Amino acid sequence: MIIRAILVTIFSISLLFAVPLVTTASQVKTESGMAQKLAVLVDKAEFNSFHAVALQAGYQALNQLGHPDAKNLLVVTNAGYAKVDDQSSAPCLDALTAVTGCTVGKGNLLTVHSAAFTPLYFFVYDSLSGRAAYLEVDKNTKIGGTSFTQMLDKKDLFAYQAVETIMASKLIANPEIWDKKLKNRIFNGREFSLVSIANLWTDKAPADLMQAALFHDHFCPGVTAGYYLAKFLLDKYPLADNQSYHIIASPAWCKDDALQVMLNCTVGKGNMVVYPLADTDKQYLLPEAKDAAGINFVKNTGIYFMYNKKAKTGKGVVLGFDWDKLCKESGISFGREYPWRDNLQCDLWMNRHSNDYARYVTVIKEFELEQGSAPGDYIGPSINPWKKLDLWQNK
Missing domain, CATH: 3.30.1330.130 (60s Ribosomal Protein L30; Chain: A;)
Known part of the structure; x- marks a missing residue:
């Protein structure tokens, strides 16, 4: 039996x-x-x-x-x-x-x-x-x-x-x-x-990259850029004990869906907030921040905090993504007759070079949080995070 x-x-x-x-x-x-x-x-x-x-x-x-x-x-x-x-x-x-x-x-x-x-x-x-x-x-x-x-x-x-x-x-x-x-x-x-x-x-995309694309509901170079950024943060800015990541997405684009999946930062939990940055605002950024905002095809990705809520201490970094370098090294151009083809080719290339993520992430500025302050103190109805970080020229 x-x-x-x-x-x-x-x-x-x-x-x-x-x-x-x-x-x-x-x-x-x-x-x-x-x-x-x-x-x-x-x-x-x-x-x-x-x-x-x-x-x-x-x-x-x-x-x-x-x-x-x-x-x-x-x-x-x-x-x-x-x-x-x-x-x-x-x-x-x-x-x-x-x-x-x-x-x-x-x-x-x-x-x-x-x-x-x-x-x-x-x-x-x-x-x-x-x-x-x-x-x-x-x-x-x-x-x-x-x-x-x-x-x-x-x-x-x-x-x-x-x-x-x-x-x-x-x-x-x-x-x-x-x-x-x-x-x-x-x-x-x-x-x-x-x-x-x-x-x-x-093409055997990594499981966490697949999860990001499934959340976004498709692959695109922007989502894969977010995957690169998350890997860069985890590698170069790992969390210390009792720290967590907080993000000011400025401006928000596809990469933020990947960051939500990879770092568990979401608007609902309050550890991701969005600060819109219109094209007309970019002229007021200081030269070192203009690349971060999209001028010279280095697209701004946001401001990232590694924060200890209990001790009210932490540090932050402003990052950009160098699309110009990526396009030159991949040989892929955007804005041609078939945008979907450009995106698909770029998706495949970025997947095959995902271990080179650090080549395309740019560090614009590193800073220490003011004693007793929190990431939320860097943004608000009357608080421009770029101005607070001295990366903004007065109008």
């Missing part, structure tokens, strides 16, 4: 990670189909309509891609964030694992941050062929009162479906072809988000 129990357990686990086979809708409902794989993760009594939605999506995507080897698969979705019929779509994640073998732990099941009212979508990518399938659930789908079996049989569940080749090398080599598809919104407006995430995943 013990041996039999062990064999049953091994068989169940093997079902979970096996390469999905061609399955009909009726087979999905039987214990010999995908439902049996789902049962390894979820008690059958808890099967619901969201499980059925994701089983349908995963099964259809694999069929459309010709059932590729599971080791080459990536699944990207906003399940867990999106709501359908005002209900959480989180159960979809278990079903996606059951049908594709992809898991959060293996890093090939990725959830993209999105608003709850965003349509629920599924994206399955085969990194070997470079082909991807996109399926988006009809926003008018009714989940409440619909059983698992009924949802498996539901037709016209997906409002958008598309299969495209999105391998970076092919898109970059033939930009005019992809540009037309992008303008036609073949993934209903999520083209660059999904293309950038899939290609940077294939």
Whole structure:
């Protein structure tokens, strides 16, 4: 009996990670189909309509891609964030694992941050062929009162479906072809988000950089610059005992989403605040700060504090990011005919050179906090942080 129990357990686990086979809708409902794989993760009594939605999506995507080897698969979705019929779509994640073998732990099941009212979508990518399938659930789908079996049989569940080749090398080599598809919104407006995430995943982007991009909902050079900045701070300005990071984002741009993920600084917790800096204000910055504000293509990133709240002591640093140097060394130019191509090329280059982050971060000024002061004392309705740091000329 013990041996039999062990064999049953091994068989169940093997079902979970096996390469999905061609399955009909009726087979999905039987214990010999995908439902049996789902049962390894979820008690059958808890099967619901969201499980059925994701089983349908995963099964259809694999069929459309010709059932590729599971080791080459990536699944990207906003399940867990999106709501359908005002209900959480989180159960979809278990079903996606059951049908594709992809898991959060293996890093090939990725959830993209999105608003709850965003349509629920599924994206399955085969990194070997470079082909991807996109399926988006009809926003008018009714989940409440619909059983698992009924949802498996539901037709016209997906409002958008598309299969495209999105391998970076092919898109970059033939930009005019992809540009037309992008303008036609073949993934209903999520083209660059999904293309950038899939290609940077294939390029083995670090897990924390992937997390930053998923929070931002796409890769872009600005997010990767934030990743560089966070690594620079952690390396060159590590926290001492009882210290925490505080940030004045001035101005705010894409890098701040990466900093939130990497350093756990958020507006809600009060350890990230934004001080807008208009282009017309840059003329009032002192010469040493003008590079930080975007003149000469060295973009300002903000003011960073390493602060001990209990002792009310700390230090700060003003940092910039040298886009001019990065563009010269990478050979990439911005503002050309296909902006998405420039961004994708830059994303890939920055990922492959992420260990050189310190080359592109510039230190504008280091300073000690005034005794007894806090980062919040450097910004306010009548407090210009640049003026307080003596980096501002009077108007």
